Amino acid sequence: MKEYNPKEIEKKWQDIWEERGTFYASDDKTKPKYYALVEFPYPSGQGLHVGHPRSYTALDIVARKRRMQGYNVLYPMGWDAFGLPTENYAIKNKIHPRIVTERNIARFKAQLKSIGLSFDWSREVDTTDPKYYKWTQWIFLKLFEKGLAYKKEASINWCTACKIGLANEEVVNGVCERCGGEVVRKVKNQWMLKITEYAERLIQDLQLVDYIERVKIQQENWIGRSTGMEIDFAVTGGKQIKVYTTRPDTLFGATYMVIAPEHPLIDELKDFVANLDEIEAYKEQANKKSDFERTELAKEKTGVEIKGIKAVNPATEKEIPIFVSDYVLMSYGTGAIMAVPGHDTRDWEFAKKFNLPIVEVVAGGNIEEAAYTDTENGIMVNSGFLNGLEVKEAKEKISDWLEEKGIGKRKVNFKLRDWVFSRQRYWGEPIPLIYCEKCGWVPVPEEELPVVLPEVESYEPTDTGESPLANIREWVETTCPKCGGKGERETDTMPQWAGSSWYFLRYTDPHNDKELASKENLDYWLPIDWYNGGMEHTTLHLLYSRFWHKFLYDCGVVPTPEPYQKRTSHGMILGENSEKMSKSRGNVVNPDEIIEEYGADTLRVYEMFIGDFEKSVPWSQNGIKGCRRFLDRVWKLQSILTDGDAFSKELETSLHKTIKKVSEDFENLKFNTAIAALMSLLNEFNDRGQIHRAEFKTFLMLLNPIAPHITEELWQINGYEGMIAEQSWPRWDEEKTKxxxxxxxxxxxxxxxxxxxxxxxxxxxxxxxxxxxxxxxxxxxxxxxxxxxxxxxxxxxxxxxx
Missing domain, CATH: 3.10.20.590 (Ubiquitin-like (UB roll))
Structure with missing residues (x-):
C-alpha cells in the first residue's frame, strides 16, 4: 500500500470532475431541485485567505449530500467585480481596471478549484461583463419607469482623497477606511432608489422565510419600524418645528429641543439668530463626521444653543430652548427631536452637560436614574391631564388630544433611508439614462442596452466631483431617444451593490441574451433553498437584494416574493493571535500554502472541525496537523479491509448511529461534531482490527462531502463501482441506532x-x-x-x- 499523497490525487480528481461536468446542474426539470448559494467574492489582488473557504466548504458539503440524495443541485459561483478597490489599484499602477479584474478572477478561480469545491463552473457570472450588466441596467430602467429611481440633492460622505461618496460603514474616525483621507459631508445631486416604498414588506415578509434569529433581528433593526406621533412645535418668527416621537406620552417632560446642524430652520430664521457664526462653525465640524460617529451612544455630547429663537412646548405652553447637536440626523425622522431628559439616556447626558431642566413624567424613583430605567409600564406624573394614567393609556390620550388640536398626527416611521445609488467613478455600470433640455431624463431604449463603459486612457477621479466619464465628450454627447435633439449621457455609475442585488437570478440562466433569465428556469429554481454568507452582509446586501427581488416579483419577472428561503451566517476565522486577519497585523494565512503542505482535504476537514460554524474562531497550525493525521489514518484503513457485504453485528449500532448523526449534523451546521463522530467510528474500526467492505463503503460516503479527493481515490483503488458523487446517500434504521x-x-x-x-x-x-x-x-x-x-x-x- 503506497502512502497518502494529496498532491498526486487532488488535481487528478479535480480534472475528472471538470472533464465530466460532474457537478453541473441538469436541465432535467422532472427531478426535485436544490439551489445552494454562497456569496460570490470580490476578487481582490490578495487572493483568497483561509476565511473564504469556511462558507464555501460548508455549503459544498450540503450540495454534495443533496446530489447523493437524488436532487438536481445548483451550486454556482461568480464574481462581484466592479468597485473602488480595483479602480484605486488600477489608478496607482497605471493598469486598466478590466485587466486588473481579469487577473484577480483568474487567481481566485484557480484557488477555488484547488480546494475541490463542487461549483457548477458552466454558470459562472461576472458583474463587469457587459452581457451581465446589460440586465443590471435593464432592472434600473424598470425602477426608473415605476418611479422608484429618482434624482435629488443628498448629503453624502465625501472622501477628499478618493474623490468619491462613501457609505457610513466606510468612514472610521472621520477618515476614509480605504485610504485614510479626510471625509467631509458634501451635498451632491444623486440618483436614489426608493427602497422605503418596500420597508413594510421587507419586515413583514421575514415571516415567510427560515432565517437564523440574529439575521432577522439585523434586518428588523436596520429597517427600524416604529409607530408614534408627528408633533408641531411653534417657533419664534411664526415658524414650526416638526418632530417625530414614539413616546408622545412624555411630552410634558420635553424641556428643550435639538435640531440637526443641517436643519433648514437655521437659514429660515437666520435674521433672528444671535450666534450664527458659532452655529456655522459647529455645522462645519459636524460635516466631517459620518452618521455612525454622530449617533454613537458612547461619545461625548456636543451642541450649541441657538440664541434668539425659542420653541413652545404645546402641552405645557412654556418656552424651551433650541440646540443644534450632531447626535440628531437630518436623514432620520424630521431632523429634530423633543428632548425628554428624564427618560432618555442621550437627552439626560446632554441636559446634565448644559445644565438644562430634567422633569420626571413617568414614576420610576430617583430622577437621575430614571434615564436608565424602563419607563414603558409606569404611571404618569407631572403631566397635567395625563397624571395617574398608565403609559399605554397616556399614549392614546395625548395622541387623541394632539390630533384634535391639529398639531399632531399618528405615523408609522422607518429608520431605513432611500438608497443613494450614484458613484462618481469609472469602474461601475453606466446608468442608462440621457438628459435632454427639452425632455428631461430619458431612458436608453432597451434594444440599445448595454450602455458599455468606454475605453479610456485616464480614469482618475475629477477635482469637480464628477465621474471621469464626464471628460469623454464623444461618449457623453448623444441624441435624445425621445425628441432626436441633443442629449448627454448620465456620467455617474452604479455602486458595487447593484450587480450583487440580483446575481443569484442570473445563475439560473446565465447565457440567455434575450432576457434576464427564462421564466421556466426561474420558476424551477426559485426560491434559493439555502444561502450562507458573512454576518457583515446581513444588513445592506441582504436588504438590497430582497428589495430588488420584491420589485421584480411585482413586475411579474420572478415567481416568489422572497429570494432566499433559508439564510445562515458563519463566524470569521481569526489569526492565531485571535485578531482579525489582515496584512498589517501579519497574521493572514494563505490557503495555497496549506494545500501545498497538507492537501486540500486537510484544509476542508480542519475548516469544518475548527469549532462552532456560527462563531469566530482562531486559526491553529496544530489543529491543521491533527486533521492531516486523521486523513492518514483513513488512508491506512485499507490495510485492515476484509470482505463482507453487510455491517458486522458488533459495529451495526455504531454505523447506524453515525449515519444518523452525520446526516443530521450536516443539516444543522454542526460539521465539527459530524467529523468527531467519524473519528470515533474510525477508532472503533482500528480497535477491532478489521473493517468490512460494506462498512468501508459507507464510511467513505459519509466522509466524502467533507474530504472528496481522498474518498474518491480510496473508492477507486478498492474497486467500488462508479464514483462516490454518483452514489445514493446512506440511510439509517432508527431501530438499529438504539x-x-x-x-x-x-x-x-x-x-x-x-x-x-x-x-x-x-x-x-x-x-x-x-x-x-x-x-x-x-x-x-x-x-x-x-x-x-x-x-x-x-x-x-x-x-x-x-
Whole structure:
C-alpha cells in the first residue's frame, strides 16, 4: 500500500470532475431541485485567505449530500467585480481596471478549484461583463419607469482623497477606511432608489422565510419600524418645528429641543439668530463626521444653543430652548427631536452637560436614574391631564388630544433611508439614462442596452466631483431617444451593490441574451433553498437584494416574493493571535500554502472541525496537523479491509448511529461534531482490527462531502463501482441506532454510588434487581428501609432510604 499523497490525487480528481461536468446542474426539470448559494467574492489582488473557504466548504458539503440524495443541485459561483478597490489599484499602477479584474478572477478561480469545491463552473457570472450588466441596467430602467429611481440633492460622505461618496460603514474616525483621507459631508445631486416604498414588506415578509434569529433581528433593526406621533412645535418668527416621537406620552417632560446642524430652520430664521457664526462653525465640524460617529451612544455630547429663537412646548405652553447637536440626523425622522431628559439616556447626558431642566413624567424613583430605567409600564406624573394614567393609556390620550388640536398626527416611521445609488467613478455600470433640455431624463431604449463603459486612457477621479466619464465628450454627447435633439449621457455609475442585488437570478440562466433569465428556469429554481454568507452582509446586501427581488416579483419577472428561503451566517476565522486577519497585523494565512503542505482535504476537514460554524474562531497550525493525521489514518484503513457485504453485528449500532448523526449534523451546521463522530467510528474500526467492505463503503460516503479527493481515490483503488458523487446517500434504521445495552447511574438518596450495565429494554424490576446485587449499593442501603424508587429509563435509578 503506497502512502497518502494529496498532491498526486487532488488535481487528478479535480480534472475528472471538470472533464465530466460532474457537478453541473441538469436541465432535467422532472427531478426535485436544490439551489445552494454562497456569496460570490470580490476578487481582490490578495487572493483568497483561509476565511473564504469556511462558507464555501460548508455549503459544498450540503450540495454534495443533496446530489447523493437524488436532487438536481445548483451550486454556482461568480464574481462581484466592479468597485473602488480595483479602480484605486488600477489608478496607482497605471493598469486598466478590466485587466486588473481579469487577473484577480483568474487567481481566485484557480484557488477555488484547488480546494475541490463542487461549483457548477458552466454558470459562472461576472458583474463587469457587459452581457451581465446589460440586465443590471435593464432592472434600473424598470425602477426608473415605476418611479422608484429618482434624482435629488443628498448629503453624502465625501472622501477628499478618493474623490468619491462613501457609505457610513466606510468612514472610521472621520477618515476614509480605504485610504485614510479626510471625509467631509458634501451635498451632491444623486440618483436614489426608493427602497422605503418596500420597508413594510421587507419586515413583514421575514415571516415567510427560515432565517437564523440574529439575521432577522439585523434586518428588523436596520429597517427600524416604529409607530408614534408627528408633533408641531411653534417657533419664534411664526415658524414650526416638526418632530417625530414614539413616546408622545412624555411630552410634558420635553424641556428643550435639538435640531440637526443641517436643519433648514437655521437659514429660515437666520435674521433672528444671535450666534450664527458659532452655529456655522459647529455645522462645519459636524460635516466631517459620518452618521455612525454622530449617533454613537458612547461619545461625548456636543451642541450649541441657538440664541434668539425659542420653541413652545404645546402641552405645557412654556418656552424651551433650541440646540443644534450632531447626535440628531437630518436623514432620520424630521431632523429634530423633543428632548425628554428624564427618560432618555442621550437627552439626560446632554441636559446634565448644559445644565438644562430634567422633569420626571413617568414614576420610576430617583430622577437621575430614571434615564436608565424602563419607563414603558409606569404611571404618569407631572403631566397635567395625563397624571395617574398608565403609559399605554397616556399614549392614546395625548395622541387623541394632539390630533384634535391639529398639531399632531399618528405615523408609522422607518429608520431605513432611500438608497443613494450614484458613484462618481469609472469602474461601475453606466446608468442608462440621457438628459435632454427639452425632455428631461430619458431612458436608453432597451434594444440599445448595454450602455458599455468606454475605453479610456485616464480614469482618475475629477477635482469637480464628477465621474471621469464626464471628460469623454464623444461618449457623453448623444441624441435624445425621445425628441432626436441633443442629449448627454448620465456620467455617474452604479455602486458595487447593484450587480450583487440580483446575481443569484442570473445563475439560473446565465447565457440567455434575450432576457434576464427564462421564466421556466426561474420558476424551477426559485426560491434559493439555502444561502450562507458573512454576518457583515446581513444588513445592506441582504436588504438590497430582497428589495430588488420584491420589485421584480411585482413586475411579474420572478415567481416568489422572497429570494432566499433559508439564510445562515458563519463566524470569521481569526489569526492565531485571535485578531482579525489582515496584512498589517501579519497574521493572514494563505490557503495555497496549506494545500501545498497538507492537501486540500486537510484544509476542508480542519475548516469544518475548527469549532462552532456560527462563531469566530482562531486559526491553529496544530489543529491543521491533527486533521492531516486523521486523513492518514483513513488512508491506512485499507490495510485492515476484509470482505463482507453487510455491517458486522458488533459495529451495526455504531454505523447506524453515525449515519444518523452525520446526516443530521450536516443539516444543522454542526460539521465539527459530524467529523468527531467519524473519528470515533474510525477508532472503533482500528480497535477491532478489521473493517468490512460494506462498512468501508459507507464510511467513505459519509466522509466524502467533507474530504472528496481522498474518498474518491480510496473508492477507486478498492474497486467500488462508479464514483462516490454518483452514489445514493446512506440511510439509517432508527431501530438499529438504539444500543442493546446501556449504562445507567444508580443513586442512593440522590447521590451517584454506582453504575450498572443493563439491556436497553430492561424493566424497573430488572434494574432494581441488578442494582441491589451491586456491592457498592449494598454498603449504602444495608440495615435501612427503601421508602421510594425513582427510575428514568435508560438514565438513572434512584433509591431513597431511611
Amino acid at each position: 444500543d442493546a445495552m446501556v449504562e445507567i447511574a444508580v443513586q442512593v438518596n440522590g447521590k451517584v454510588r454506582a453504575a450498572i450495565v443493563i439491556p436497553a429494554e430492561a424493566s424497573q424490576e430488572d434494574v432494581k434487581k441488578k442494582a441491589l446485587e451491586d456491592e457498592k449499593i449494598i454498603c449504602f442501603i444495608q440495615g435501612k428501609n427503601i421508602v421510594k424508587e425513582i427510575y428514568v429509563p435508560g438514565k438513572i435509578y434512584n433509591i431513597v432510604v431511611k
